[in-house]
Amino acid sequence: MLVMVLHEAGQALRLEKRPDPVPAAGEIRLKVEACAVCRTDLHVVDGDIPVPRLPIVPGHEIVGIVDMVGDGVHGVLIGDRLGVPWLGDTCGRCRFCLGQQENLCDAAVFTGHGKDGGFATHVVANAAYCVQLDQHADPVKLAPLMCAGLIGWRTLRAAGSLAKELGIYGFGAAAHLVAQVACQEGSRVYAFTKPRDTMAQELAWSLGASWVGGSDEQPPVALDAALIFAPVGELVPLALQAVRKGGRVVCGGIHMSDIPAFPYKYLWGERHLSSVANLTRADAVDFFKAIRHINLKVDTTVYPLACANDALSNLRAGRIQGAAVLVP
Ligand SMILES: [Zn+2]
Ligand SMILES: [Zn+2]
Numbered sequence: 001m002l003v004m005v006l007h008e009a010g011q012a013l014r015l016e017k018r019p020d021p022v023p024a025a026g027e028i029r030l031k032v033e034a035c036a037v038c039r040t041d042l043h044v045v046d047g048d049i050p051v052p053r054l055p056i057v058p059g060h061e062i063v064g065i066v067d068m069v070g071d072g073v074h075g076v077l078i079g080d081r082l083g084v085p086w087l088g089d090t091c092g093r094c095r096f097c098l099g100q101q102e103n104l105c106d107a108a109v110f111t112g113h114g115k116d117g118g119f120a121t122h123v124v125a126n127a128a129y130c131v132q133l134d135q136h137a138d139p140v141k142l143a144p145l146m147c148a149g150l151i152g153w154r155t156l157r158a159a160g161s162l163a164k165e166l167g168i169y170g171f172g173a174a175a176h177l178v179a180q181v182a183c184q185e186g187s188r189v190y191a192f193t194k195p196r197d198t199m200a201q202e203l204a205w206s207l208g209a210s211w212v213g214g215s216d217e218q219p220p221v222a223l224d225a226a227l228i229f230a231p232v233g234e235l236v237p238l239a240l241q242a243v244r245k246g247g248r249v250v251c252g253g254i255h256m257s258d259i260p261a262f263p264y265k266y267l268w269g270e271r272h273l274s275s276v277a278n279l280t281r282a283d284a285v286d287f288f289k290a291i292r293h294i295n296l297k298v299d300t301t302v303y304p305l306a307c308a309n310d311a312l313s314n315l316r317a318g319r320i321q322g323a324a325v326l327v328p
Pocket of ligand 2: 041
């Protein structure tokens with residue numbers, strides 16, 4: 001198989017040939033059809049978040065066809081289309097796993113972080129953490145759902161069900177999906193992009209946003225909640241100022257620059273500030289059920305697997321509209 005490998009944080013990925021992996025008990029092997037590029041992959045490659053092992057093959061928004069099944073796997077057949085998300089394994093025994101918070105498990109293993117991911121032609125995964133996907137859908141359009149969609153969904157749910165006036169800061173892969181779900185649920189979406197980022201602003205308007213502006217602007221109404229997907233700590237005090245009393249600000253990313261000090265009055269009035277960490281398998285079930293009747297527009301830019309470094313550079317520079325997807 002071919003893989004794009006990270007040997008050292010801060011370096012470019014290297015294209016390498018490896019023997020095809022063989023699934024162990026409980027695992028399946030996928031022939032990768034598509035793997036989207038998440039900002040978390042960029043944080044791994046840039047060394048913003050530590051990885052437990054190197055070298056590592058990044059990529060955790062994987063869509064592929066099962067071509068080998070390990071012992072003890074039930075309910076998965078060769079030829080099935082599965083998705084492999086960020087949450088690759090958990091201990092199943094800790095207080096978080098037993099309390100329906102497996103996303104917080106201390107022993108969790110993450111795809112493309114603690115085990116090799118989908119920047120490859122083949123990948124093995126724990127079958128119990130994979131998601132059955134539509135056999136007839138376009139794999140390129142499914143791939144961004146596996147993290148941008150799922151984390152976006154978890155972030156939206158963390159904002160509460162009463163978020164009728166919903167702000168979204170950072171209009172990339174996650175935001176462009178979650179905005180459509182929120183509009184479908186009857187919320188009005190206020191999209192904040194980098195000032196003068198006309199590409200992201202046009203995308204936001206086209207997906208049904210009620211208002212679009214720069215992150216340095218205040219929205220025309222007080223927001224019930226704000227989701228922050230951009231990895232920019234300066235947005236936290238801005239978002240707190242944009243939400244009403246009792247409103248919520250939810251940070252959806254795994255890494256953010258430092259949050260600057262701000263006056264307590266921004267938090268006062270029972271405003272809530274929280275984060276979303278990883279995802280649970282239940283999130284995937286709920287998300288795919290919720291979008292079954294939504295005609296989601298998934299905006300993608302396709303790169304050949306060997307051009308993964310170009311996709312990462314363009315994501316770093318903010319030059320990607322929607323989601324970048326690698327195709328082997
Ligand atoms: Zn656990
Ligand atoms: Zn991700």
